[in-house]
Amino acid sequence: MKSLSILAILSLLAITLSLTNASDPSPLQDFCVAVNTPANAVFVNGKFCKDPKLVTVEDFYFNLKEGTPSPKTGSIVTPVNVNQLPGLNTLGISIVRIDYAPNGQNPPHTHPRATEILYVADGTLLVGFVTSNPDNRFFTKVLNPGDVFVFPEGLIHFQANVGKSKAVAFAGLSSQNPGAITIADAVFGSNPQINPSVLAAAFQLDPRIVMDLQVKFKKP
DSSP: HHHHHHHHHHHHHHHHHHHHSSOOOOOOSSSOEESSOOOOOOSSSSSOOGGGGGGGGGGGOOOOOOOOTTTSSSEEEEEEEETTTTTTTTTTEEEEEEOOOOOOOOEEOOOOOOEEEEEEEEEEEEEEEOOOOOTTOOOEEETTTEEEEOOTTTTEEEEOSSSSSSSSEEEEEESSOOOOOHHHHHHHHHSSSHHHHHHHHHOOOOHHHHHHHHHOOOOO
8 A cells, every 4th residue: 555655646746747847947037038149148948148137128028910921821920939029038938929811721730849828819710639649639619709729738730710801819828939840841841851752651642742742842
């Protein structure tokens, strides 16, 4: 019985540690504003910190404007992470605005360092995510203005505008720099390219189709 209790405690500690390591480390100071030069700075987690005496209110401000959807996807993601808003450094949070044209989509992608919570401000979105192997369960829902949906960290997810007009959404992410991997771009647009025979076997496609996709997704 005692050994079972010890195992239970160890298991609980392991779970707790895994949860605490699942997002950005908590800051040990009130703020740590990012600075690109190391002079008069102290490196913590993320970027160098600006001397607190030199911090201004502008380090904590950003004007998040409407973006113009790209012809390729019909959407545009405007991020506000530590690279745009230095005051986010070490705070473990960021936000994005997503503008969708009619029939536009934010294609299947993943955030390697963050959970995402999406709020629909305007329009109608079809959203969904797929769980990890081996089940690969698909969770999907149609969202309307005022609806909120969560995409768990690291899972492939998407949003598609299924309304007749443009749509707007805002998403909070549990990292100052969540990262984004768009599946099609990463697989077919990698640099250098993945061997077509590897992708042909993985996707059960003719190698010629894979090579055509690699041409379409090749980065300029």
